[in-house]
Amino acid sequence: MADLDDRRIETVKRHMALEITQDWDGVLATFEHPRYELMGPGTVFDGEAAVRSYFAMSREPFPDQANEIVAIAADGEHDAVLVEFWLTGTHLGPLKLGLRTIEPTGKAFRIRMAASFEFAPGSDRIVCERPYYDQSAVLRALGIV
Numbered sequence: 001m002a003d004l005d006d007r008r009i010e011t012v013k014r015h016m017a018l019e020i021t022q023d024w025d026g027v028l029a030t031f032e033h034p035r036y037e038l039m040g041p042g043t044v045f046d047g048e049a050a051v052r053s054y055f056a057m058s059r060e061p062f063p064d065q066a067n068e069i070v071a072i073a074a075d076g077e078h079d080a081v082l083v084e085f086w087l088t089g090t091h092l093g094p095l096k097l098g099l100r101t102i103e104p105t106g107k108a109f110r111i112r113m114a115a116s117f118e119f120a121p122g123s124d125r126i127v128c129e130r131p132y133y134d135q136s137a138v139l140r141a142l143g144i145v
Contacts, residue, residue: 062089
């Protein structure tokens with residue numbers, strides 16, 4: 001089991017690094033089935049087309065969005081990897097909040113987040129990423145709220 005846990009941790013590290021470089025094909029290749037469940041707003045992006053739209057939507061306001069892993073651990077019993085990280089970025093594009101659009105402020109943010117990655121049983125391919133965060137933390141960091 002330790003070997004599978006190690007492979008899963010490496011998959012998550014690769015997945016997160018590919019998100020930084022915006023290699024979306026590479027990110028999608030880490031999934032058995034692409035799915036993000038955003039635990040702040042409760043939004044689900046299921047399937048390749050929906051996940052690609054999430055990538056586009058989330059990078060438009062923050063094209064330099066990146067992550068810095070703080071801690072990472074595998075839970076083989078539950079087919080999961082848990083990661084804590086800093087999410088960083090600069091508000092360089094329009095940010096859509098419902099019917100409102102916030103024009104770029106040029107301000108940077110750095111917020112602490114956590115995410116769980118669920119894996120198919122016996123596999124090192126992801127079936128769901130669940131980021132957990134306070135939606136308003138980015139807005140506070142940008143001085144919007």
